[in-house]
Amino acid sequence: MAEQDEPRSLDELAAEVDENGEVSAEAAEGSDDLEILKRERDEIRDRFIRALADAENTRKRAERDRREAENYGGSKLARDLLPVHDNLRRALDAIAEDQREAQKALIEGIELTMRELLSVFKKHGIHPIDPQVGDKFDPQVHQAMFEAPVPGTKAGEIIQVAAQGFLLHDRLLRPAQVGVSSFKES
Numbered sequence: 001m002a003e004q005d006e007p008r009s010l011d012e013l014a015a016e017v018d019e020n021g022e023v024s025a026e027a028a029e030g031s032d033d034l035e036i037l038k039r040e041r042d043e044i045r046d047r048f049i050r051a052l053a054d055a056e057n058t059r060k061r062a063e064r065d066r067r068e069a070e071n072y073g074g075s076k077l078a079r080d081l082l083p084v085h086d087n088l089r090r091a092l093d094a095i096a097e098d099q100r101e102a103q104k105a106l107i108e109g110i111e112l113t114m115r116e117l118l119s120v121f122k123k124h125g126i127h128p129i130d131p132q133v134g135d136k137f138d139p140q141v142h143q144a145m146f147e148a149p150v151p152g153t154k155a156g157e158i159i160q161v162a163a164q165g166f167l168l169h170d171r172l173l174r175p176a177q178v179g180v181s182s183f184k185e186s
Contacts, residue, residue, distance in 0.1 A: 129165035143175035153181035
């Protein structure tokens with residue numbers, strides 16, 4: 001059989017089958033060529049589909065990484081700003097009622113600074129966790145600073161809030177620091 005540059009078509013192969021349905025030696029050799037080509041085609045198709053899936057997974061991973069960097073990239077800076085919030089809160093809480101009138105301008109400045117800080121927090125997805133006395137302790141968002149058996153409370157209730165906690169979008173930036181009742185009813 002003369003060498004061919006291109007594989008033979010199915011019609012060419014069918015023409016080589018004799019009237020008894022026997023395949024000539026030339027046709028059988030062409031059939032082997034066809035099987036080889038089919039296997040190569042299937043292998044190339046499989047590699048192509050895998051490459052497409054890999055490219056799609058890479059694109060999705062890059063998009064997820066970009067979103068995470070956008071949402072959580074500033075978490076270290078945000079965490080470093082929380083003591084500023086705490087100090088402003090303590091300054092406002094330390095002002096006695098009788099001093100409010102005498103220090104009105106100073107207090108107003110501190111309150112404006114606090115509002116601006118909270119506005120920046122909100123703009124960047126930082127939300128306070130503000131537990132109240134009597135709420136149930138949640139270890140996912142609260143940190144127990146102490147336990148005390150306080151009569152009139154149930155075990156696991158918050159009895160004191162030492163510091164607000166904060167979430168950065170849906171991640172815990174800092175847990176709320178609380179005191180928890182350990183009172184067991186007899």
